[in-house]
Amino acid sequence: MPIPRPDPQGxxxxxxxxxxxxxxxxxxxxxxKLRGLPTAVVQYNDWKGGGLIAVSYEARKFGVKRSMRGxxxxxxxxxxxxVQVPVARDKADLNVYRSAGSEVVSILSTKGRCERASxxxxxxxxxxxxxxxxxxxxxxxxxxxxxAALKSHVLGLSDDEDPEKNxxxxxxxxxxLRQDKLLACGAIIVAQLRGDVLKETEFTCSAGIAHNKMxxxxxxxxxxxxxxxxxxxxxxxxxxxxxxxxxxKQLGGKLGTSLQNDLEVNTVGDLLKFPEExxxxxxxxxxxxxxxxxxxxxxxxxxxxxxxxxxxxxxxTFPGPxxxxxxxxxxxxxxQLCEELSERIQLDLDQNKRVAHTLTLHARAFKAGDVExxxxxxSKSCPLRYSAIxxxxxxxxxxxxxxxxxxxxxxxxxxxxxLAVSASKILDTPGTSSILRFFQGKSFSxxxxxxxxxxxxxxGPSSSIGCQSYALPECEENQEVFAHEESSKEPDKPxxxxxxxxxxxxNRKQKVTGSGSILRFFxxxxxxxxxASNETEIQAQSSENxxxxxxxxxxxxxxxxxxxxxxDGRISHQHTNGSWNFNADEIDHSVVDELPPEIQQExxxxxxxxxxxxxxxxxxxxxxxxxxxxxx
Ligand code: TTP
Numbered sequence: 001m002p003i004p005r006p007d008p009q010g011x012x013x014x015x016x017x018x019x020x021x022x023x024x025x026x027x028x029x030x031x032x033k034l035r036g037l038p039t040a041v042v043q044y045n046d047w048k049g050g051g052l053i054a055v056s057y058e059a060r061k062f063g064v065k066r067s068m069r070g071x072x073x074x075x076x077x078x079x080x081x082x083v084q085v086p087v088a089r090d091k092a093d094l095n096v097y098r099s100a101g102s103e104v105v106s107i108l109s110t111k112g113r114c115e116r117a118s119x120x121x122x123x124x125x126x127x128x129x130x131x132x133x134x135x136x137x138x139x140x141x142x143x144x145x146x147x148a149a150l151k152s153h154v155l156g157l158s159d160d161e162d163p164e165k166n167x168x169x170x171x172x173x174x175x176x177l178r179q180d181k182l183l184a185c186g187a188i189i190v191a192q193l194r195g196d197v198l199k200e201t202e203f204t205c206s207a208g209i210a211h212n213k214m215x216x217x218x219x220x221x222x223x224x225x226x227x228x229x230x231x232x233x234x235x236x237x238x239x240x241x242x243x244x245x246x247x248x249k250q251l252g253g254k255l256g257t258s259l260q261n262d263l264e265v266n267t268v269g270d271l272l273k274f275p276e277e278x279x280x281x282x283x284x285x286x287x288x289x290x291x292x293x294x295x296x297x298x299x300x301x302x303x304x305x306x307x308x309x310x311x312x313x314x315x316x317t318f319p320g321p322x323x324x325x326x327x328x329x330x331x332x333x334x335x336q337l338c339e340e341l342s343e344r345i346q347l348d349l350d351q352n353k354r355v356a357h358t359l360t361l362h363a364r365a366f367k368a369g370d371v372e373x374x375x376x377x378x379s380k381s382c383p384l385r386y387s388a389i390x391x392x393x394x395x396x397x398x399x400x401x402x403x404x405x406x407x408x409x410x411x412x413x414x415x416x417x418x419l420a421v422s423a424s425k426i427l428d429t430p431g432t433s434s435i436l437r438f439f440q441g442k443s444f445s446x447x448x449x450x451x452x453x454x455x456x457x458x459x460g461p462s463s464s465i466g467c468q469s470y471a472l473p474e475c476e477e478n479q480e481v482f483a484h485e486e487s488s489k490e491p492d493k494p495x496x497x498x499x500x501x502x503x504x505x506x507n508r509k510q511k512v513t514g515s516g517s518i519l520r521f522f523x524x525x526x527x528x529x530x531x532a533s534n535e536t537e538i539q540a541q542s543s544e545n546x547x548x549x550x551x552x553x554x555x556x557x558x559x560x561x562x563x564x565x566x567x568d569g570r571i572s573h574q575h576t577n578g579s580w581n582f583n584a585d586e587i588d589h590s591v592v593d594e595l596p597p598e599i600q601q602e603x604x605x606x607x608x609x610x611x612x613x614x615x616x617x618x619x620x621x622x623x624x625x626x627x628x629x630x631x632x
């Protein structure tokens with residue numbers, strides 16, 4: 001369910017960068033002779049030349065579409081170059097595309113907070129960079145403006161015989177609104193970044209630059225390939241007035257269909273005809289408010305600082321006659337998928353010190369003579385144990401349990417048409433000391449602290465309910481993975497919204513008075529601490545309630561941290577100038593939301609298995625818990 005978040009106070013500059021025909025570009029870099037030729041990347045499959053998954057812009061001119069099979073593409077575009085996706089373990093191997101995406105992310109993340117939204121797209125929060133530029137070298141003071149910036153499309157800017165001159169005029173207007181000036185700076189920064197990406201990776205990309213994620217995402221696809229589009233606030237109304245409702249993220253499915261059929265809402269702008277209360281009455285409190293906001297181009301979703309995937313997944317489909325009909329064939333394929341998944345989570349652990357906690361199995365299946373063909377195979381999860389064999393065992397157990405549920409009393413034959421496994425709840429390894437990393441760069445004089453209200457509020461308390469409306473692909477999944485449909489729905493949380501608003505107000509006040517609770521705690525700590533110092537240790541305690549029948553289900557890093565816990569089961573953090581410790585069981589987990597996103601993950605890693613936290617006192621704040629040597 002979409003969650004409404006008002007635009008935060010203050011103008012933001014958000015960019016959405018999307019690679020152009022990404023897999024094709026990756027293949028063209030591998031085989032430069034393909035450059036400039038109509039090319040498509042084909043999914044591993046021997047039926048009718050395989051399914052197209054990426055199509056070059058040269059091939060698109062001939063009418064080649066992603067929905068086509070290879071044979072059909074060759075008919076509409078004789079001479080098209082069809083490149084097979086690499087194959088490993090008899091299935092598509094996307095590693096080459098994942099790594100190429102990471103190369104791009106490492107360049108784009110140099111200018112601001114960067115959220116990797118999928119294998120080939122990122123959001124950037126360029127607010128700080130744009131503000132610095134505006135105060136130091138505003139566009140009108142620049143001698144040269146990047147050619148790519150001058151080629152920007154500015155929505156609402158009237159056509160001119162000399163578009164570049166026209167855009168230069170817009171970028172350099174000294175009498176423009178401050179929000180437009182910031183967008184102009186953002187556009188120049190994005191043009192430079194796109195140039196860097198091209199130079200360093202040989203890939204082109206397109207971008208949208210706006211005041212929020214929703215508008216930036218809409219804009220990035222408007223002018224492709226290798227172009228960028230700016231959305232000034234003054235152009236939003238007109239943009240949404242003509243935008244088909246189904247084109248809006250989150251409105252492509254049932255909600256969009258209901259708007260069209262039940263309310264005759266065909267464009268996003270049509271929603272303006274309905275008062276918020278009416279939308280709430282029809283679709284629930286949060287969705288109603290979200291729709292009201294969407295109609296006005298309002299979206300407060302934050303760009304989350306996340307350059308690594310939120311989860312890993314891989315899967316395979318078995319269409320038509322290829323459906324798996326025996327337990328042995330399911331096991332064979334699950335073993336392949338689990339092996340790949342294990343390799344990827346192990347790599348993530350080794351390279352990024354991140355631990356995945358949950359294994360989920362998804363499947364699609366049918367049963368012979370099914371009277372309820374819409375009956376879905378239930379997705380099943382369990383704690384994730386590291387090692388390929390354990391993942392394989394657990395995935396098979398999950399499958400068997402799902403199959404029992406799926407079949408019910410039905411004992412006839414069945415078939416599986418797709419299988420996928422995913423690893424999620426990926427957290428920093430306890431002990432990576434990200435708290436210190438974060439605070440090292442901060443001033444600890446409260447009056448001059450550069451830890452902003454935004455850092456605490458926007459990614460803080462709201463995060464649990466916030467960016468859901470932009471639930472971007474959580475897995476960089478194999479193309480053979482089908483979308484897994486979760487039955488759980490996010491309940492409306494109006495009261496939570498209010499709590500968060502109150503929190504933000506309170507926190508803002510704290511910043512003004514210089515008494516931010518977490519800062520107050522950390523102000524007593526010697527921040528010049530060297531992370532490599534042996535004096536810094538984080539010891540985490542976990543009750544790990546999810547361990548199965550005496551088995552040690554913990555992953556290796558987590559186990560290590562647990563083994564180091566104090567005898568009294570308290571988490572303690574010690575260093576040169578002081579120490580703090582507290583009992584994880586007594587912590588209200590909601591206080592973690594007060595922490596900046598950079599360190600929330602790590603702290604959540606310490607706390608997640610402490611089930612007794614549910615009984616902790618409400619209304620406590622982080623200072624309460626972190627007070628040196630005191631328990632709440
Ligand atoms: P997209 O960004 O949707 O498309 P694209 O990059 O190929 O082309 P565009 O310039 O229009 O953005 O997808 C990124 C890559 O993800 C794409 O190159 C191939 C892969 N992909 C699939 O494998 N299957 C799919 O159904 C989609 C949508 C994408």
